[in-house]
Amino acid sequence: MKPHFLPILTLSTLWLTSCQPDQPRTNELEGKVKKETVGVTAKVPGRITQLLVKEGDVVTKGQILARIDIPEAEAKLLQAQGAFTSAKAQYQMALRGATPNERRQADAALTAAREQADLAEKSFKRVQHMYQDSLISAQQYDEMQAKYGSARAQLNGTQAKRDEVDGRIRAERIRMAYGDMLRAEGALKEVQAAIREKVIVAPQAMTIESISLHEGELAPAGYTVMTGYDNTRTYLRFTVSEKEVGPFKKGEVYTVRLPYAPNQSVTARLVTVKELSAYAARTTSYPTYELGEATYELKLVPTDPSQQDNLLSNQTVLLPRR
Known part of the structure; x- marks a missing residue:
């Protein structure tokens, strides 16, 4: 074949290809099984000392998944307990007033001052009198007068202190002591709450999918230690075009087939019809949408909760077209 015949042959091939009929559309919509993801995080930083589960385990709500070591919390607990004990004693002392020993001490001090x-x-x-008779100097007289005034002032101060011991306690002092006690109690509860976080528990029933940290590794606060699937929140997701979404009605029950599990099907109820705004969200295996055509997501939930445990995440499911 001569070289100048090649362009003609190429154009003919392209023309024949463009004239081929469209690939026949199947009678079923292809979708995927989706499960809600649950993240298990560490509330306080610590080092993981023990993992009690492995990937694929099914756990119940409240089950212990891991243990972490928080050595700083033990020292802070002792500090908080000491501060709370001291503040509580100060508040009780403000309520009760002076003790009998303090009253006796005030009486003795008043007697000595008098x-x-x-x-x-x-x-x-x-x-x-001696000064009037010119027997002493003015300096000596002034010094004695100052000592007398100091003794009178000391007596007045001691008398006021004694009156305070017997008198009524100021309400401001009681409130101040009560506030200090509340602040110390709050710090103590904060440390106690941190110590309770030494164990990581399952927030709900789920299947462990992946474990990010292992024994001996440091878990920062808020870091996801492991993730899992919530088997009670399983749904079937399908994507349909605008021209096909009309026959599907919310609340209706459909039979969904599992192609890789012969003779198995799931009855599911359509709960949501949501528009997908991004083209990248279209996951159909047959992208035959026209330009500008809207797409919608169908979200179905199995009617029998027991069937959710048998469905695997991202498993393929087929829904008959209407």
């Missing part, structure tokens, strides 16, 4: 003031008064009177 005797000192009496002695200073007598000494000052003697010095005063």
Whole structure:
């Protein structure tokens, strides 16, 4: 064959290919089984000491999945307990007032101050007469007068202290002590809550899919240690074009076939018809949509909850077209 015949042959081949009829459309929509993903995270940072599950295990709500070590929490617990004990004692002391021993100490201090003031008064009177008779200097007189005034001031202060011991406690002081106690109690509860997080439990019944961290590794706060599937929230997802979505009605029950499990089917109820705005979201195996045609997602839920356990995530399912 000569070279100048090649373009003509190529054009003929393209023309014949374009004239081929479209691939026949199947009578079933292809979809996938989807399960809600559950992430299990560590609330406080710590090192994983023990893993109690492995991938593929089915766990129940509240089951312990792993244990982590938080050595700093033990020291903080002792500090918080000491602070709470001290603050509670201060509040109780503010409520009850002075003790009998404190009252006796105040009485003794008042008696001593009164005797000192009496002695200073007598000494000052003697010095005063001696000063009038010019027997002492003015400096000595001023010094004795100052000592007498200091003794009187000491007596007044001790008397006020004694009156405070016997008197009523200020409400502000009680509220201040109560606030300190509440603050210390809150810090204690915070540490106790952190210690309870030494075990990681399953938030709900699920199947463990993957484990991100293993024994000896450090788990940061909020890091997903493992993920799983919630078997109670399984749905079947199909994508249909705008021209085909009309016959599907919410609330109706459909029979969905499992192509790779002969003679097995699932009855499911259509619960959601949602438009897909992005073309990349179309997952059909037969992209025969026209330009500008909208696509919709059909979301079906098995009517029999017991059938959800037998469905695997991303398993292919087929729905008859209407």
